[in-house]
Amino acid sequence: MPELPEVENVGRALRDCLRGKRLDGLQVNYGGVLKPSPRQVRSALVGKRLAEVNRHGKYLILDFIGDPNEDRNEDHAYLMIHLRMTGQFFILDDYIADQHVHLIFDFEGRPVHYRDVRKFGRLELVEDPIRPAAIAHVGPDMLSVRLPEWRERIGHRKAPIKALLLDQKIAAGLGNIYVDESLFLARVHPLARPCDLTPTQLKEVLKRARQVLRLAINHGGTTFMNFTDFHGRPGNFRRKLRVYGRAGQKCRDCSATLEGVRVGGRSSVFCPHCQPNPAR
DNA sequence: AAGATTACCTGAAGGC
């Protein structure tokens, strides 16, 4: 389940392996993952070189550049990618495709496989390389949002803070795993309302979220269901997790039994001692 | 208008 750290590592892999290479072909096994249509995506991208890879929250935006046109303007095409739950890239010359491989990119003879068991992920042509219209409603990236803006966007809200941290309109990048980890480190209960928190607590949530995201990036992400890096190696952040997936086990800090609760339809784990329940 | 729920998919896991 890729969140910001996993997406960041995928982006780095694509950049490191493929930047400057020309896309010579695109085999489409299942066109449902491409927007607006497989024909249009292929037409826009084939023949162009991958110039840069950028990330916003959990979105990757690939900048493809073709030969200059008659006006000597660079000919760009931008592909926005969201892996959703199970999207994966493999850059392995001897990778064996199964029935879940939907796309095979050919970068100057190097095959790049896109696999997605649940077919939730999308690869979509967009016009704007910085902030495409399709994600105009998405908030600032979690790693770059400033404290004043953070307070402004979340400080007055009344919904459970866990639900708001998952809401990409407030800030982009956190998913279920890292929200639970961030709240644990910040010592804030998942059901607490931001409007009831102190300024210090709000600041702490942002600080800890950034900390856990940076740490996870440096560990190659978390393998919990089926995230692996582009070589097929699992991320190794999983053993660092403090609460996610550990309901019923003991808190690593205080030995209390971790509890599970559903917040906004999502499973959540917290420590009842380290993250005391707010008065409700 | 904000908050809550459901649809989209497939595979794993548990019950009987």
Added chain:
DNA sequence: TGCCTTCAGGTAATCT
């Protein structure tokens, strides 16, 4: 063995 139900979770769409 095998059928059925539930769960997993990111986001868009739909409901209250």
